[in-house]
Amino acid sequence: MIKDISNLQAKLEELLITQQNLKTQGHVADYIPALAEVSPTLMGISVATVDGKVFGAGDDKIPFSIQSISKIFGLVMAMNRIGDDLWQRVNMEPSGQPFNSIIQLEWEKGIPRNPVINAGALLIADVLASHFSASKLAFLSFMRSLSGDNNIYIDNHVYQSELSHGSRNAALAYLMKSFGNIEAEIPDVLSHYFTQCSISMNCQQLATSLLFLANKGIDPRTKNSICTPRDTHRVNAILSTSGMYDQSGEFAFSVGLPAKSGVGGGVVAVVPNYGVICAWSPPLNKYGNSIIGTNLVLGIAEELGLSIYH
Amino acid sequence: MIKDISNLQAKLEELLITQQNLKTQGHVADYIPALAEVSPTLMGISVATVDGKVFGAGDDKIPFSIQSISKIFGLVMAMNRIGDDLWQRVNMEPSGQPFNSIIQLEWEKGIPRNPVINAGALLIADVLASHFSASKLAFLSFMRSLSGDNNIYIDNHVYQSELSHGSRNAALAYLMKSFGNIEAEIPDVLSHYFTQCSISMNCQQLATSLLFLANKGIDPRTKNSICTPRDTHRVNAILSTSGMYDQSGEFAFSVGLPAKSGVGGGVVAVVPNYGVICAWSPPLNKYGNSIIGTNLVLGIAEELGLSIYH
Amino acid sequence: MIKDISNLQAKLEELLITQQNLKTQGHVADYIPALAEVSPTLMGISVATVDGKVFGAGDDKIPFSIQSISKIFGLVMAMNRIGDDLWQRVNMEPSGQPFNSIIQLEWEKGIPRNPVINAGALLIADVLASHFSASKLAFLSFMRSLSGDNNIYIDNHVYQSELSHGSRNAALAYLMKSFGNIEAEIPDVLSHYFTQCSISMNCQQLATSLLFLANKGIDPRTKNSICTPRDTHRVNAILSTSGMYDQSGEFAFSVGLPAKSGVGGGVVAVVPNYGVICAWSPPLNKYGNSIIGTNLVLGIAEELGLSIYH
């Protein structure tokens, strides 16, 4: 890796201008009305490094709905809470299916393929709802603590919108329950899940919050251990094989970093021993990944030679 | 990464003894008679490093049928021959299905999910059979050149056995042809494919042959460029997300290296900028991966801290 | 057809004795506790004819949970209520899948394959719950009217058991809702569905209730038109291709009558222009059909030459 950070700020701005000049493709997520309202032309990028620097360009301080990026944090909380018992209830294989597919869940008898597709994240939500007396609050506190910002909030407008368009996730949860793989009441599981998806954060906060994954589990700001080195390795492995839905293979092929996207348009990528990149732009491709967000991460990864596969 | 190689030889021997003391589980591949004849108690491991050292223990000099490990070399040859046109005919996504599944191929209209499942490797075989005047000879020459050993040979007994039990691969090939994704005659495609699968090599030869993947495409012995740095990155990415069949996610989760297995019992793993591990033991688990081979690679990767996800 | 009814009573008793002497195979439905409590050795058979005769043998007057046999009556009510609009929301094809499969429902975007698999029956329950002010009461009244017995009742013990083990049906309903194919609230749909499944009736009552299907839509007892001749034809067609779950083809092949089974152990078969057979015995085969119930219907159909395919 080159990982030269001189001129990083200039590079970020340059990449952003290139993307701004491209005609916006794709569509802002419209399966819930609250997300469809976001302006498609917003875009931002931030890089936080393990040695404490934060760079950013564009709309990197405008909060957006983190959506599925929340799955990383939920996974870490569940691993910390119930340890390896978790892996009796969810696998760690790529799915080879669209992100919210119910077919595979039936095929594999209620065991989700991995924790970062919807079924797996609902399973994680069940673990949290079952093992924390106030799982939503615990989740929000975790996010505030990791980002060092107590103003991080749940967007209630998004939450209500999720709740009233949540039939597919309800179907996934009930199907897992029919196989005996859900412990809590379904409404509680869904409520937790939609809550964590509805958190608003900006690029800078997300990049900062995930630095522990680039630092063997230690938050470099606070020196707190967020998870074990082994679990850090495992989370990065899961993000590498499955974090970008059914485009994960292509992302590995072209970018080569552990990453996770959300339908709010955010993309985060972990660079072990270096830092975290977070890019944001609402329009999505057919896989549910931010088009420009992916381009921005690709640009910075190529520029700095960040791929883990070299 | 620690990558300390002092005592590596002793470590390999120690790991081997531990595995020898375990009761052999799994079954030697029996879908073709020639493979079923191999002794289940043989096992070996070799590590070749980019700076020219080769370590080994156990039966690391006994040749075995490389089988699907040949898919790596075929992929490199095809990439070099037709460039990015290749990616119009095969994807680079994990499959989420057993290695020889025909279901996905129908679903996705004859485009294989990736080049290291059977359908994808047959597609590659078609590319080679169509673009080389003597593709089998070219393949063998490539292997001899990479390993620096002109005695590497095709095991005709295995080849004949493959040929007479090749109905499933024939079905995959004809299905792709029905979607217009095969150019050569099916018997020629199958003949090339079974030939490359029937090559015999030992652990040391395989580890040495793949050093270019740990060295940005350059063979460290000869300084020849085997493939571009970009393609090296791509091959390692594909091996990371898909190389261990439907256990690829678990392998990333526990080991964390680009790898490929074959039903002959071989497992190879690439450690970028360090070297290549090759382990061998015939008994396979339900995914078609060598049980002890996987354990040996895991042991050495943990011992030396080799994971790319740290 | 022979359809000779002299000695029919004797034939029924003879068939029953033959079955009683067979060792009971199969398992009583145990997915809900209330059904698992029923004695596996009970068995009965009844034949009602369009000219007003009723024959019976064994436990033909002991009420049992009609379960999926209720789907026939729900279908007739829905056809009468919304006419051909119904066929925009549900197909009439055999499923080629286990009876409660969710895979096909996703594949076909929330349109159930036919009205007598679970997904289709939930769709029908939605139609009834949406179009009747008191759909459960209307259903019960319909059953009482058709059977001419005002004592027919809903078994509340079964109903409660269904309700607390209804996750899979909830998953099917939510999945259809996610595709926009459910109008009512899911709890209302499930409540209607479990209510109609929980009705208790005996063989004689069921055979009598379905005579209109053997009589071009006219109830021969009351001369009331229950449905049009065209819809009678359609119901019989659907029962012929799909009424016995994923054993419908085999049932047509061996018996050759429009039929429907329920996991309570009941089997009804319509003989156009002749009458209706209802057999009951709780142990089920792997398809969810009563083993002895099927045998009894087969026996009487062969004896009398009733198949519609001759």
Place this chain on the structure above:
Amino acid sequence: MIKDISNLQAKLEELLITQQNLKTQGHVADYIPALAEVSPTLMGISVATVDGKVFGAGDDKIPFSIQSISKIFGLVMAMNRIGDDLWQRVNMEPSGQPFNSIIQLEWEKGIPRNPVINAGALLIADVLASHFSASKLAFLSFMRSLSGDNNIYIDNHVYQSELSHGSRNAALAYLMKSFGNIEAEIPDVLSHYFTQCSISMNCQQLATSLLFLANKGIDPRTKNSICTPRDTHRVNAILSTSGMYDQSGEFAFSVGLPAKSGVGGGVVAVVPNYGVICAWSPPLNKYGNSIIGTNLVLGIAEELGLSIYH
């Protein structure tokens, strides 16, 4: 049933004129060039009755490629030859899948769902190729004998076209072979199958040839027993649940007769104890069934009240 045949000739002509006035929809089968050459405006209908009458209108004496209608005759030959052993190798369930789907065949481990989808017909072709010394000749003789016309021939142009576009059928055959469910050599199986598909017959010949299915197995012309009453019942049952591919349920729902279509545009329907209808018009709907052919059969069935579900 009404089955009044006075004016039948006039009815057939009237129905044909109605269809001729409709704008032709659908597309002539184009997966093989030889079929694509047939004029889309040809159409004919014939009705043969068990009491020896033959009616016809339009192009009912122009021969066309019988294609999958040949599956009925192959099934009868195989039933006669190996008896109930046949049902160990092929099921009798509707498929719930497109007619040449390979997915279900993999799912069900090489056992075709029924004998009238492609996989099942290839299985039948294997039975015939394995058990007759000259299966193609035997097949042709059977057709000539049933139709009473020794001029019936194999269209070699169609046969060659099938052969050179047979990859998908080859894939199905090899997949069955990989599960051990094919005995003969694949090229022989395919050659037999394409031969029987390539037979040319006209409406009148086809209707006449199938009269035994309307007459409990006895050919009413010759009084020969073509198959047992039980097997006649079974064939009609299979045609009723599966004969019209993935539109079989809808055909039962609207027409209500055992039937089989071919991609050459032919549709045959059996009316037990009455006769056989054969209609022909090349343009197909998305299921592979003749649009006008289906309309013509529907028209005559409704006119005469022929449905078996009344």
